[in-house]
Amino acid sequence: MxxxxxxxxxxxxxxxxxxxxxxxxxxxxxxxxxxxxxxxxxxxxxxxxxxxxxxxxxxxxxxDIPPEEMQAIIDEATTAVRQDMREEFARKEA
Structure with missing residues (x-):
């Protein structure tokens, strides 16, 4: 602060x-x-x-978004962020 x-x-x-x-x-x-x-x-x-x-x-x-659709959106975003983080980590390690 x-x-x-x-x-x-x-x-x-x-x-x-x-x-x-x-x-x-x-x-x-x-x-x-x-x-x-x-x-x-x-x-x-x-x-x-x-x-x-x-x-x-x-x-x-x-x-108005059904829970199943919302969960699919969250899962997709989570997978994308994890992939980006793995790629970033791999670049730093190289």
């Missing part, structure tokens, strides 16, 4: 309710975390939320 002074980070200005602020600070304090850990917590929470929303969208898009 990037530090606050890292050139790969962006500073946000975020407003939350007093209740949310107090709840988060208490939560972090109970776990021995410090004020600076708020940024780490928020970044992790945002990543999880984006992941959850993306997953929900994908599930909605594939909801």
């Amino acid at each position: 990037a530090t606050l002074h890292d050139s790969t980070t962006t500073r946000w200005t975020v407003s939350v309710s007093k209740e949310t602020d107090t709840s988060l600070r208490c939560f972090l304090a109970q776990r021995g975390m410090k004020k600076g850990d708020i940024s780490k917590f928020v970044e992790e929470a945002v990543k999880w939320r984006v992941f959850e929303q993306t997953l929900a969208e994908v599930r909605e898009q594939v909801a």
Whole structure:
């Protein structure tokens, strides 16, 4: 995870309710975390939320695909990735 002074980070200005602020600070304090850990917590929470929303969208898009067809698609993709990895490994070993 990037530090606050890292050139790969962006500073946000975020407003939350007093209740949310107090709840988060208490939560972090109970776990021995410090004020600076708020940024780490928020970044992790945002990543999880984006992941959850993306997953929900994908599930909605594939909801009409029968399970057998979905499994065939997954199997085909898995086989292709494994083959690519074997070829990559063989090139590195040569």
